[in-house]
Amino acid sequence: MVALKKLGEGLVFLWLLTLVAFAVVKLAPGDVVLSMLRIDTVAVTNEQIEALREELGLNMPIWQQYLAYLGSLAHLDFGTSAMTGQPVIAEIGKAFPATLMLAGYALALALILAAILGAVGARFAGRWPDRGVLAFCMLGASIPTFWLALVMLNVFSVRLGVVPSMGMGDGGMILPTVALAFAVAPPYIKILRNSLIESQDLDFVRASRSRGLGEQVIFFRHILRASLIPVVTIAGVSLGSLLGGTVVVEKIFGIPGVGKLMLEALTRRDYAVIQAFIILIGVIVFLINTLVDLSYRWLDPAISLKGKARA
Amino acid sequence: MKRASTLARALTALAAAASLALAACGSGSSDSTADATAADKTLNFVTVYPANTTDAHQVQASFILNSGAVETLVGFDPDTLELYPWLAESWDTDDAQHWTFHLREGVEFHNGEPMTAEKVMASLQDSIDVNPGVAAALTIDSMEVVDEHTLSITTADVYPALISNLVHFNAVITDVDAEGDLPVGTGAFKFDSFDIAGEAVLSRNDSYWDGTAKLDKVVMTANEDSNARVMALQSGDADIIYRPGLESLPTLEADESLTVDTVSGTRVYHLLYNYSGANADLWNNEEFRRGIDALVDRQSIVDTVMGGQATVAYNVFPGDWPFSPETTEHEFGVEAALQHFEAAGLDVADGKVTRDGQPLSLKMATYVARAELPQIAQIVQDQARQVGIDMEIYVAENIDEYLPQGDWDLVTYSLLTISRGDGAFFLNSAFGADAAQNHGRLDDPTLQSMLDAFNKEVDVDSRTEQTREIAEYIDAEAYNSYITVPNESAAFKDTVTGWKTPANEFEFQMITKDLDIN
Numbered sequence: 001m002v003a004l005k006k007l008g009e010g011l012v013f014l015w016l017l018t019l020v021a022f023a024v025v026k027l028a029p030g031d032v033v034l035s036m037l038r039i040d041t042v043a044v045t046n047e048q049i050e051a052l053r054e055e056l057g058l059n060m061p062i063w064q065q066y067l068a069y070l071g072s073l074a075h076l077d078f079g080t081s082a083m084t085g086q087p088v089i090a091e092i093g094k095a096f097p098a099t100l101m102l103a104g105y106a107l108a109l110a111l112i113l114a115a116i117l118g119a120v121g122a123r124f125a126g127r128w129p130d131r132g133v134l135a136f137c138m139l140g141a142s143i144p145t146f147w148l149a150l151v152m153l154n155v156f157s158v159r160l161g162v163v164p165s166m167g168m169g170d171g172g173m174i175l176p177t178v179a180l181a182f183a184v185a186p187p188y189i190k191i192l193r194n195s196l197i198e199s200q201d202l203d204f205v206r207a208s209r210s211r212g213l214g215e216q217v218i219f220f221r222h223i224l225r226a227s228l229i230p231v232v233t234i235a236g237v238s239l240g241s242l243l244g245g246t247v248v249v250e251k252i253f254g255i256p257g258v259g260k261l262m263l264e265a266l267t268r269r270d271y272a273v274i275q276a277f278i279i280l281i282g283v284i285v286f287l288i289n290t291l292v293d294l295s296y297r298w299l300d301p302a303i304s305l306k307g308k309a310r311a
Numbered sequence: 312m313k314r315a316s317t318l319a320r321a322l323t324a325l326a327a328a329a330s331l332a333l334a335a336c337g338s339g340s341s342d343s344t345a346d347a348t349a350a351d352k353t354l355n356f357v358t359v360y361p362a363n364t365t366d367a368h369q370v371q372a373s374f375i376l377n378s379g380a381v382e383t384l385v386g387f388d389p390d391t392l393e394l395y396p397w398l399a400e401s402w403d404t405d406d407a408q409h410w411t412f413h414l415r416e417g418v419e420f421h422n423g424e425p426m427t428a429e430k431v432m433a434s435l436q437d438s439i440d441v442n443p444g445v446a447a448a449l450t451i452d453s454m455e456v457v458d459e460h461t462l463s464i465t466t467a468d469v470y471p472a473l474i475s476n477l478v479h480f481n482a483v484i485t486d487v488d489a490e491g492d493l494p495v496g497t498g499a500f501k502f503d504s505f506d507i508a509g510e511a512v513l514s515r516n517d518s519y520w521d522g523t524a525k526l527d528k529v530v531m532t533a534n535e536d537s538n539a540r541v542m543a544l545q546s547g548d549a550d551i552i553y554r555p556g557l558e559s560l561p562t563l564e565a566d567e568s569l570t571v572d573t574v575s576g577t578r579v580y581h582l583l584y585n586y587s588g589a590n591a592d593l594w595n596n597e598e599f600r601r602g603i604d605a606l607v608d609r610q611s612i613v614d615t616v617m618g619g620q621a622t623v624a625y626n627v628f629p630g631d632w633p634f635s636p637e638t639t640e641h642e643f644g645v646e647a648a649l650q651h652f653e654a655a656g657l658d659v660a661d662g663k664v665t666r667d668g669q670p671l672s673l674k675m676a677t678y679v680a681r682a683e684l685p686q687i688a689q690i691v692q693d694q695a696r697q698v699g700i701d702m703e704i705y706v707a708e709n710i711d712e713y714l715p716q717g718d719w720d721l722v723t724y725s726l727l728t729i730s731r732g733d734g735a736f737f738l739n740s741a742f743g744a745d746a747a748q749n750h751g752r753l754d755d756p757t758l759q760s761m762l763d764a765f766n767k768e769v770d771v772d773s774r775t776e777q778t779r780e781i782a783e784y785i786d787a788e789a790y791n792s793y794i795t796v797p798n799e800s801a802a803f804k805d806t807v808t809g810w811k812t813p814a815n816e817f818e819f820q821m822i823t824k825d826l827d828i829n
Contacts, residue, residue, distance in 0.1 A: 031711075031712055034711055034712075034747075035371065036442075036443050036444060037443055037444045037447055037747075038442075038444030038445075038448075038479075038481070039444075039711065039740075039747050039748065040727070041444070041448075041479065041480075041727065041730070041736070041817055042444045042445075042447050042448040042476075042479070042736070042740075043447075043448075043735065043736050043737075043739035043740035043743065043746065043747075043748075044444075044447050044740070044746075044747045045743065045745040045746055045747060046745050046746075046747055047745055048447050048747075049747055052443055086364075158546075254509055256506065256507070256509075264363060
């Protein structure tokens with residue numbers, strides 16, 4: 001029943017996504033036909049422009065264009081990049097590993113930072129280490145990622161020359177990972193810290209202590225597990241900002257990921273790539289949110305039980 | 312106490328995990344730069360526009376042609392701006408529709424495959440199939456292999472401009488059957504690696520048909536930020552940069568370890584008039600056009616806006632090229648303008664122009680993609696104000712999409728006019744009856760018949776003569792105001808020899824076999 005409901009929600013969401021992807025591209029200014037015909041260097045007539053527009057189906061009524069678009073999607077055909085002539089799915093497939101790697105490293109580093117600093121903040125709540133952690137969070141939340149990336153680039157690549165300024169080789173992922181993690185980590189740190197503080201005084205923790213359970217068991221089995229729910233929630237919610245952050249970071253550090261591909265597609269008005277990107281990100285966010293939802297049931301069995309009781 | 316030790320253990324474990332994660336970030340593929348710099352003679356070159364794909368037939372910018380790895384059937388000499396046989400040793404045609412190309416023998420692709428008529432045909436066919444721009448430029452109807460080194464091409468119609476259009480950077484000859492993503496051409500350098508987001512590493516092609524390159528390796532990158540290019544040169548990372556920013560030229564020239572080379576470009580900044588808009592009656596009046604032209608302070612624009620890095624232009628093909636008309640200076644000044652406005656039938660009183668008792672108000676479009684154009688618009692606006700003409704400046708986000716809407720009177724514009732050794736591109740593009748770049752929709756039957764005759768002319772000398780005559784006619788009719796030709800520059804270390812600054816980035820190799828570094 002839950003699975004059917006989720007599937008229904010997913011289909012409606014997917015349909016809305018296709019509408020958004022289609023509308024965004026139709027409303028955006030720009031004419032890919034002029035770029036394709038190289039009007040800067042090739043003498044073309046308006047007749048040739050119209051003919052190509054016709055061939056690409058850009059003169060069809062809008063609803064027909066939408067139906068044609070849906071038809072292609074149904075065959076998992078995301079179209080061909082107007083600028084490279086390659087299937088969009090292949091272009092994204094080529095770029096996706098770099099983004100996944102960057103986002104994965106950054107998320108891992110952010111979670112590690114959250115675990116360390118959140119624990120330190122909770123352990124020393126109200127004292128100077130905690131204040132230091134909160135100050136770090138404030139800095140991370142307020143410093144723009146692009147600025148931090150440029151400063152790091154200047155210091156570590158240009159001045160010290162310890163890491164390359166572009167690309168993914170020879171330590172090239174260190175700066176982008178740190179820049180992105182620095183921006184993403186603060187909410188995790190703060191939420192874990194607060195959650196740990198609150199969990200330590202919960203009834204079942206005190207009950208566990210009174211039953212003589214070891215602190216290690218109490219921490220890992222009860223306190224940490226209970227504290228992870230808000231962290232997992234924020235992980236799902238912050239996925240959008242994480243992927244948004246990769247666009248900036250990929251551009252600055254020259255990482256050939258999906259974000260960079262998307263920026264190039266926007267600049268060159270490569271509609272098929274833009275549409276596929278919107279659908280892809282939408283589906284990923286939906287899947288992650290669904291996973292987050294399901295993970296609550298594992299982290300806090302009470303949620304699952306409540307659901308059953310209501311049913 | 313026990314709780315604290317648990318936390319401490321957890322922290323230690325996490326810190327170790329953090330170190331591992333960062334170490335993992337550091338792993339990656341080997342850096343091609345490191346390999347490249349290990350070679351004896353490696354030159355680092357930074358150009359402006361990156362490639363958006365490694366496919367030479369689809370790439371939007373001319374990065375791949377500039378790299379020296381690929382060649383076209385017909386070349387374009389940067390010194391004389393004349394066409395010359397390159398991969399095609401010669402060609403002949405009786406009617407400019409049926410062509411026979413005699414290919415150079417002994418030419419090999421980088422993968423060792425011989426360049427045969429079959430391969431050339433496949434390459435041209437691929438560029439036509441994947442690139443509608445090339446299809447429109449070449450208008451090839453059919454191709455046939457005559458023998459191993461002879462290719463017959465039939466165009467859809469009589470088309471003498473075919474030769475010129477074979478210079479296009481997307482019409483380069485590659486082995487389309489070659490495996491892998493790297494362009495496999497016939498040039499003096501071959502791609503070792505090509506990361507469109509990073510760098511292209513090229514090494515010398517020891518089997519090059521036209522001698523051996525002096526350099527061992529070239530690392531080529533692109534950066535659209537002119538300051539970044541200049542910094543790359545100043546920091547020593549780059550040996551040559553193309554198109555340093557105008558403002559940086561004095562600094563670079565003052566540096567004794569650097570050389571700045573400047574040549575006249577092939578692009579002309581101009582004012583394009585709208586002959587079919589709301590004020591079509593004004594713009595179709597030759598005296599009115601002459602009046603507006605007299606308000607254009609060309610020298611001041613060159614001195615101030617262009618920082619002296621340009622030359623004054625009066626016609627569509629300025630300079631001393633084979634088809635350039637003799638330069639006739641245009642009169643400039645308020646007095647001259649007023650005389651023309653009066654001759655145009657407008658009212659002139661107290662140094663001001665009116666029409667039916669009302670001041671003239673015109674809309675001048677411009678765009679920021681070329682930073683000097685809005686400044687030129689302001690100078691023209693100031694000058695027009697002196698004679699009582701109000702010019703409202705409208706900055707369009709995308710000028711080529713805005714202009715077809717027709718809601719404008721004049722626009723500061725920029726086009727390559729001297730292109731690929733033949734006037735065909737510019738004349739057809741800007742003055743053809745249905746041409747995409749004839750934004751003002753000028754419709755002059757005399758000019759059109761001259762253009763039609765030119766488009767059918769086969770003889771090269773006659774084409775040159777006709778090009779010149781058309782340019783003179785455009786000048787005589789004061790169609791549009793041609794203002795200035797921006798210079799093209801490159802800056803390089805004094806250790807570099809053999810560099811030739813091209814007049815534009817679209818039509819020339821930049822890395823050549825003659826380049827050297829000491």
